[in-house]
Structure formats: C-alpha cells, structure tokens
Amino acid sequence: MSDDRLFELLSLDATHGLSDAEERELESLLAQNPDVSRDDFALAAAAFDLALLEEPDQELPASIRKSLASTGGAGIVLFGQPASSRVSSNRPPSRAHWFPIGLAAAAVALVALGTMLWSEKRDPMQQLMANAPDVVRATWTIVDAAKLMYPDVSGEVVWSDARQAGYMRFRNLPVNDPSKSQYQLWIVDSKRDKHPVDGGVFDANADGEILIPIDSKLRVDAPAAFVITREQPGGVVVSAGPHLLIAAPAKG
Amino acid sequence: MCDVGLADSRRRGRYRCERRWCTQDFARPLQLYADVSSPQTEPILHRVARGEERAVEACMDAYGPLVWALSRRMSPSNEDAADAAQEIFIDLWTKAARYDPAIASEKTFVAMIARRRLIDRLRKRGRRPQAQSLTAAADVVATSVDRVMVQDEAGRVSRLIDQLKPQQKQVIRLAVVEGWTHTQIAERLDIPLGTVKTQVRRGLQRVRDALSAGGEEAQ
Incomplete structure (x- = not known):
C-alpha cells in the first residue's frame, strides 16, 4: 500500500x-x-x-462557562474529590459560631443540599439525563475474569440516541500509563452488524472518580451494551479483548 | 509583562492584550495569533492535566472565544454549538496531558481537538454546515491572508498559504474551513475529483512540514 x-x-x-x-x-x-x-x-x-480564522469576537457564553467550571475539568479536579470536601469548602466555617448549634446544623444541611443540587444541575451527565428525552442508563459490571485486576470499579454510563451523546462515570478505575495503554469504549448497537462501534479511548487518573464524554466514531441507534477494554495507545479498530467492564442499559 | 502571550487587537493605533482585565497595551503588534502559553511558561493544558483548579478557568479564558467561534461555525444551531463547546472543553481536559509543545502550539492543539469533536458531531448527524457561495469563500481567502504575521507558527502557515496557487488555496479552504466534501468541491469548481484529493493532501502535507520545521527550531 x-x-x-x-x-x-x-x-x-x-x-x-x-x-x-x-x-x-x-x-x-x-x-x-x-x-x-x-x-x-x-x-x-x-x-x-x-x-x-477571523479573530474570534465573542466570549464563550457565561452559561457554558458556569457549567464547565462546575465540572472542574471533567473529573480531573472537582469530580476527583470526595463530594463531602466540595460541600464543606463552600460553607463559611465561622458562621457556626454565630448561631445556636441546631440552627447551624440546619444551615449546614441546607448548604450541603444546595451545593449538591447545584453540582448535579451542572454535571454534564445529569444535564443530559434531564434534557434528553431518550436517555438510557446502565451501571458498570466487572467481568469475572477482570475482578482480580479491577476489584473496586463502579460507575455508570448514560446515552441519548437523539443527542448522539453520552457520558461514562468511573470510580476507582486503575490508573493507566497513556504511553503504554489506554482504555477504550465499545458500543454494541443492535441495529448494526456484528462489529461494535468504537466509542473512543480515555485515561484514568488517580483522582478516584472521572467523567468521560462518549466519543462514538459512528452513529449509534440502539445501544445494547457498552464494553470497556484496555488497548494500545490510541486504541484499536478491532479489539481482541479481554473485556473488562460491561454495562447493559435499560430505558430510564 | 502580560503573561497571556500578547494576542493583540488594534485600537486607535495601539495594540492591546485581549484579556478583559489586562491593561497592557503596546505601540506595535507583538504576535498576532500568538500562543497564550509562551515557551517560558508552562502550557495551560499541562496545568490542567496536573489538576490545577485555576487552570480550568485560565483555559476557558484563553481558548473560550476560539472554541466558541469554531463551534458556531461548524454547528447547525446555537444550541448545538453550546453542547459542542462543552464537549470540546471536556475533551480538552481529558486529553490535556497529550499536548506536546514540541509538535505544535497549544492553540493549534486546542483547535485540533475542537475540530475533531465538531467533525464527529457533523458525521453522526449526517449533516454538513451550510456551504457559502464560492465568491464569498474566495473573498475571505483573499482578505485573511493579507494579515501581517510574524515569527510564530501561524505566521509560517500563513506565509505557506500565500505561496499556494489560488485554486489549491481555495480547494483546501473549502475542505478544511467550510467542510465541503471532495466531491462537492470537484463539482462546484468543475475540476476532477482526483485533483481535489491531491491538492488537499499535498496542501496539508506542506502545512504539516511547516509545523515540523517549527518544532525542530524550537528544540
């Protein structure tokens, strides 16, 4: 060639x-x-x-900036921290001394609830679930053969056919060295032939929780399963496996 | 010294840094299209990859207008552009560690990530952005390359574009900027499909070589 x-x-x-x-x-x-x-x-x-390109004359809209800022780098920063630390960092600590203990506790609870709702509202996965009419969702299951290497992985995947967009969340996915291997998503589409659709490669970091946008290379109309493999850097066209994680969605 | 990287816009004979809060201005243009991460400072994307929270804001400050401009140009609606811009930044942050200053400027890397995501979205939707008239497209080519460029990567690329034959310049622009398919270009310009493919391929090869030359100079 x-x-x-x-x-x-x-x-x-x-x-x-x-x-x-x-x-x-x-x-x-x-x-x-x-x-x-x-x-x-x-x-x-x-x-x-x-x-x-003409010199860009418009700023990124404030609504997008706010939404992105709340993701803190798609799991690299805020999503990588325990939820409790996000909540406490938003609460002025000195306030507790100004109120009776019960009132302070209630205020803390309200702040925590508000912050949690605020964060969820701006979480791209939550946004997709709230706004797309046809979102499917599934939780990750560790394949038996991979349980030794990936014992504590959890998380979920959501996908919208209408938006042709989706997100994956992982907790405790082992960190990979991108120069040696990368995780790759495969989408089994029941309306396609036997070959799964390449959903893109991604890396896990040490932060504990990551949110990854699905980068499907082809249109997906009926996802029957989402499968994670670990491949050479950049991914492969046809995976020889093994499968590590599988998520089979139900309408929700 | 302004740490943004001296991206200027001309105002009353002076050149100002584009950041809203920055008060630096200059008597002469320093680096049109300059990269916001100069060789002396750590790339923003590497700071993002390290998990530096302020870097996320800095990334949006520096590249928000660029990502938004590309998203609007390559999306069928503002709503779609907003979704695309969000996906692009998330892509950027997850791929930030891949950025290598020896290969291309950070701005070019950002534009590449943005274009990949936008092209993917267009393919999945089976749509192309509305094609401009050929006259309008040719006009933009003629005016854009008249800009003064100095010493940076964009300058090298612009000088290279200046050296291309008018037809090749037009073909590459229609493919790269307007998103026309090779077949559409061949039909509209009434030239063989093979010629279109060759001109796009060779043009991009030349730009790639120009980038490589810059990378070698920087090392």
Whole structure:
C-alpha cells in the first residue's frame, strides 16, 4: 500500500472524518508506518484553519462557562474529590459560631443540599439525563475474569440516541500509563452488524472518580451494551479483548 | 509583562492584550495569533492535566472565544454549538496531558481537538454546515491572508498559504474551513475529483512540514 493512500486517509480524517471501513484501513496503514501520527494532518488542518480564522469576537457564553467550571475539568479536579470536601469548602466555617448549634446544623444541611443540587444541575451527565428525552442508563459490571485486576470499579454510563451523546462515570478505575495503554469504549448497537462501534479511548487518573464524554466514531441507534477494554495507545479498530467492564442499559 | 502571550487587537493605533482585565497595551503588534502559553511558561493544558483548579478557568479564558467561534461555525444551531463547546472543553481536559509543545502550539492543539469533536458531531448527524457561495469563500481567502504575521507558527502557515496557487488555496479552504466534501468541491469548481484529493493532501502535507520545521527550531 502506498504512502499516498495513507496520506489521503489522513487528509480525509482531518477534514471530514472517516467511515468505519476507512477507519480500519487507516489503523492498519498507521500500524505499518509507526513514524506517522494520526494527529499530523489534523494538526495541519487546525493550523490552516487558524491562519484563516477571523479573530474570534465573542466570549464563550457565561452559561457554558458556569457549567464547565462546575465540572472542574471533567473529573480531573472537582469530580476527583470526595463530594463531602466540595460541600464543606463552600460553607463559611465561622458562621457556626454565630448561631445556636441546631440552627447551624440546619444551615449546614441546607448548604450541603444546595451545593449538591447545584453540582448535579451542572454535571454534564445529569444535564443530559434531564434534557434528553431518550436517555438510557446502565451501571458498570466487572467481568469475572477482570475482578482480580479491577476489584473496586463502579460507575455508570448514560446515552441519548437523539443527542448522539453520552457520558461514562468511573470510580476507582486503575490508573493507566497513556504511553503504554489506554482504555477504550465499545458500543454494541443492535441495529448494526456484528462489529461494535468504537466509542473512543480515555485515561484514568488517580483522582478516584472521572467523567468521560462518549466519543462514538459512528452513529449509534440502539445501544445494547457498552464494553470497556484496555488497548494500545490510541486504541484499536478491532479489539481482541479481554473485556473488562460491561454495562447493559435499560430505558430510564 | 502580560503573561497571556500578547494576542493583540488594534485600537486607535495601539495594540492591546485581549484579556478583559489586562491593561497592557503596546505601540506595535507583538504576535498576532500568538500562543497564550509562551515557551517560558508552562502550557495551560499541562496545568490542567496536573489538576490545577485555576487552570480550568485560565483555559476557558484563553481558548473560550476560539472554541466558541469554531463551534458556531461548524454547528447547525446555537444550541448545538453550546453542547459542542462543552464537549470540546471536556475533551480538552481529558486529553490535556497529550499536548506536546514540541509538535505544535497549544492553540493549534486546542483547535485540533475542537475540530475533531465538531467533525464527529457533523458525521453522526449526517449533516454538513451550510456551504457559502464560492465568491464569498474566495473573498475571505483573499482578505485573511493579507494579515501581517510574524515569527510564530501561524505566521509560517500563513506565509505557506500565500505561496499556494489560488485554486489549491481555495480547494483546501473549502475542505478544511467550510467542510465541503471532495466531491462537492470537484463539482462546484468543475475540476476532477482526483485533483481535489491531491491538492488537499499535498496542501496539508506542506502545512504539516511547516509545523515540523517549527518544532525542530524550537528544540
């Protein structure tokens, strides 16, 4: 296979995205050309775009900033902290000395409840569940063979066909070294052929809880199961397994 | 010294830092399209990857307008653009550790992550952004590349764009900026499909080489 085909696929990837078959072909060609990065042409297209882009004249809307600020970096910061620490950090400690103990306790409870509701309201997963009419949800189950390596993992996944968007939450997912391996999501779509849809790769950090947006490479219309594997950096087109976590959604 | 990176806009003969709270201004343009993370400062994305809470705000300050501009351009509605912008920032934060200053500027990396997410969204929805008329597209090419660029990555890319033949410049712009398919471009410009593919591929290869050259210079 010539470099021309590799570069043609990379340029398509950078400008319009690839079909399932093209994805497989590109992965195969990249495996044969380890000195070529999939990002090369995507960065080139981005640089070209920037060079021609008029200087942006609008700030990011305040509503989006607030929503994003509350996620604190999608689990990297706030979501990685225990919920209790978020609550206490928002409560002025000196107030407790100004009120009778019972009143202070009630105030603390109200602040805690308010903060929790505020956080949930701005959590992208909660937002999707609140706003999309067709969200499916499922909790992660550890595959028997993986229970030794992944004993304490928990969390859930939500997906909306209408929005073609979803999120995964994990607690205690073992940290990976992105230079050696990455987690990869697969979506089994009952309306598709036997091949699951690549849902994107992601990394776990040491914060304990992470929230990951689903990055499905193809349209998903009827997710029957979400499966997590651990693959080479950048992921693979066809996984040889093993499966680590599975979530089978029910309408909810 | 302003730590933003000297991204300026011209006002009454002076050049000001774009940040709202920054009072720095300059008598001459320093770096149009400059990266907000200069080589002397740690990239914002690395601070995000380290879990520095203030870096999340700094990231939105620095790249919010860019992400919003790309989201609006490549989304069918403002509501869709808002969803897209949110997804892009979450993508950015989860992939922040991948950013390598030796390969491209932080701004280019951010634009790449944004474009990938937006292209994915368009593909899944089976839609393309509304195509402009060819005349309008060509006009934007002509005016945009007239900008003064100096010494940074965008400058190198802009100079390279200036060197492209007009048709190739137009073809790449329609593919990269307007999101037209190769087939659409071939039909509208009345040139062979193979020519379109070759021009896009070679153009991006040249830009990639220009980025690589910059990375080598920086090392």
